[in-house]
Amino acid sequence: MRRNRFRLAVPVLAISVLATACVGSTETGASDDPKARATLTFWHGWTAPSEVKAIEENIARFEEKHPNITVKAVGGINDEKLNQALRAGGSKGPDVVSSFTTANVGKFCSSGAFADLGPFIEKSGLNLKKTFSKPLLDYTRFEGKRCALPLLSDAYGLYYNKDAFHKAGIEEPPRTWEEFDEVAVKLTERKGDGYEQLGFMPNYHGYETVPSHYLSQWSPTYFTKDGKSNIAKDPSFRAMYTWQRNLVKKLGGYAALEKYQKTFGDEWGAKHPFHTGQVAMQLDGEWRLGMAEATKPGFEIGVAPLPVPKDQIDSYGKGYLSGTIMGIAPASEKQNAAWELLKYMTTDTEAVVQFANAIKNVPSTRAALDSPKLKFDPRFKTFLDIARHPDSNTSDGAINGITYQMSLQNFGYEVEKGAVRDIQAGLERTAREIDTDIAQAK
């Protein structure tokens, strides 16, 4: 019996060990000399050899300009590892950190996981409004505290198979969701219970077709001024969920689409359904163009902004923006040197342009967007235009990071499979869930 009791201690022990972990420092005062010799550890999430090479080249350019600073880059870091390391603190942790999840900025800023950049920005005299567009500035701060800066950005648009369009007699990419539905149905060719070709995979498991990416086309307001969920009050949410549910029905129903989705290859591999011609249109980020062309798909790829609701046709051209963010570890003893690296990588036009050229992302600064040194496929300009569009937007940050988006996504799964009769009531329930989760995180 005692042996069994001892076995039971294992899960409890694990939890307790994490619960009693050392408390990280949240101080942001930096007294190190940025001119002194220093070695910085930079944690990032890139893993592909071409991306790692690009970041190392960027670091080499920085080290050339700052010969007193050496940077040791560590790739393949996700947000979970990052959070755990920052919470553990200690001198062996990173000095400069980055994340792909802009939605987690609220958690990074509010918890103190990332150092406050305000004093550094003030000391450097950096004019943020002149340097970055509003959505990028929005997703790198939370409740007035700026704890990150954008490092390149991602813009989302519509990819379409031009050959399939010609075959179906469609001349132009759709501009409104109503047109989009017609085009998606027209492009769909059934084969028994399945599909020979699907016009568009609307399901929320269709890789980038997540609620936040769709919702940006309605320009929603996620939270009220007092921080409460606004999803039941802003009609954008009901409109988006209703539209998506109807499109699922028009394209053959949830079960058929889910089954077809299971025949798709990996999102990041050569057998992506857009590359293979299994779907004729795809909502995706700017990176898809390079990835798709690299597989020589055998059809001409077209690129356009995502459609908008009919009553917002004036804002056609906008899209969802996100990107990589960079911050400083609060436990770093070399914060001034860390700021030099962060400032260089996020605001130096040459650094941003070179990095954007290398990994085919959208540059994050206004100057880099207009730089003549920016090399891109003519179709890539669509994404640069989306990045510049005044109505382009992003999802709001929250104190508990992506948790509220998980609630929106879970609600979406229920809606698309037909388990929700009253979308408005469901939104009200989900809003309560979001508010409770946020209250618990405060």
Place this chain on the structure above:
Amino acid sequence: MTAYTLRAKRRRSALRTAAFLSPWLIGFAVFFAYPLVSTVYFSFMKYDGFGAPTWNSTANWRYVLGSYTMFWPALRNTLWLVLVMVTCRVAFGLGVGLLITKIRTGAGVFRTLFYLPYLAPPVAATLAFVFLLNPGTGPVNSALEGMGLTAPGWFTEPGWSKPALTMLAVWGVGDLMVIFMAALLDVPKEQYEAAELDGANSWQRFRFVTLPNISPIVLFAVVTGVIQTMQYYTQPIVASKVASGIIGGSGQQFEPGYPEKSTLTLPQVVYNLGFQRFDYGSACVVALVLFALAMACTALLMRRSGGLVGAGER
């Protein structure tokens, strides 16, 4: 002998006993008592890893039990797996063990074949199962459809995801098979001969000879199975992640428990709260629930074991 020397002798004896016990006492205190007390303490605190923990009264308990949408599905799934998966594993392990002890030729080959899956790393085995059972491209469903049968969605259908996980667990039943084989080979042959002379059929020989003899091993298999299943984490999280098609992207959020929270287990919930949301207080609440549940199940099994262990000796 004076009272003083007697007391000194007793004290020395007590110290000697304590010295012999000290490795266990230290281990118990450091790895069991302190973590358990800490877990109880943190379940009433607000703590995110930064700053000092602050008193949160029963808010974490109320949140987990009343508002946190993943807790109850995870608890239901964990109990389902404890009931069904453990039963299937024990039954299958015993069945295979019985078969292999009965066959006259090729026992070594079959023993190896049945044991091998147990050696497969859990992640690799789960990936293989998800691909084999993929409703769109998997060979299992192609074969079922070829035979004119309705193919299930397996890991993509809420009603089939837990049975699919159970199949995976049963496939790797080699550990139990070996233990049961050892127990079965240990049953005295004279008892079978006596039963045969009394006219007992094969079921009666199993029920009244085999089972009473191996009942301590069955109890061991059930108790360890229950505890292992309550800690079930790797297979469901890998299966749900791969089956959902979300392996990491810029805007994608992984949906724990895909499909529809049907593969969510309590350890996943502990991980979600502790390592993803950094709500250590709530994670401790779930850890305590898990602990209480494991203790209750073990105590129940141990208490009930009187009816099972050594039943044949009565």
